[in-house]
Amino acid sequence: MKKIECYLESSALWNLYYEEEGSELVEYCLNNSQFKCKSSIWSQMEIIRGIKKRENQEEISSDEAEKLELFIETDLKNLENKKKITMEEITNEEILLAKRFIRRYNLYASDALHLATTITKNCQVIIVDDYHFKRLDNTIMINEGLLIFSTKKTITDLEEKMNLEKQDG
Amino acid sequence: MEVASVRLSEEEKKFLEELVLKGKYSSISEALKAGIYELMQEEKLKELPWKSREEVREYFSKKEKKLKGLEDLVDEED
Secondary structure, rough: OOOOEEEEOOOHHHHHHHOOOOHHHHHHHOOOOEEEEEEEHHHHHHHHHHHHHHOOOOOOHHHHHHHHHHHHHHHHHHHHHHEEEEEEEOHHHHHHHHHHHHHHHOOOOOHHHHHHHHHHHOOOOOOOOOHHHHHHHHHHHHHOEEEEEEOOOHHHHHHHHHHHHHOOO | OOOOOOOHHHHHHHHHHHHHHOOOOOOHHHHHHHHHHHHHHHHHHHOOOOOOOOHHHHHHOOOOOOOOOOOOOOOHHO
């Protein structure tokens, strides 16, 4: 059976390490053999920025920030070694497509880059948190033939949606 | 930067030279530094208070959250 190729946007990866809410769905995708998960080096950059923001706001200490960054870096490497995720490089192809998406959908550069990577890496689903879910609306889903799925939804929702997709296809 | 002399066996020296020949590192010194960096990371990992993602999430869930989600303060791009 062909695997469902799934892009974990940076906010989804963030849920995996920092937020209880949403982590269950991301863990499910990583550990379900029906899925082939991908993300990108750009997601890692955004996560490092997310950690730094929390350090700046004194939500976490410098020591905790350093340890969290190290843990995430190591864990992602382990997940790659176990073939549970592929951290994709960002190339000119993604940048050119992202430029088009910024103009076409009025997206932030970062979101456009994630969307472009999702498409160039042949993913059928992009997993994001609610905030991004609202910004990447139905127009993109229809135009780009992509399922945008929120980490705030349940595993059952995802399973049902995937079954529906199979039936439609 | 400090200079340190290191005694290497023939095998170790050959291994490092091969890495340089393959273009992985620009010099034996650079290859050694990369090895030391890995060792430092390994030692730091041993000191981490968490062994799993669950433990990390549990640890940070107890924090008083000042920011919501990864992209809070997203207006920095605007």
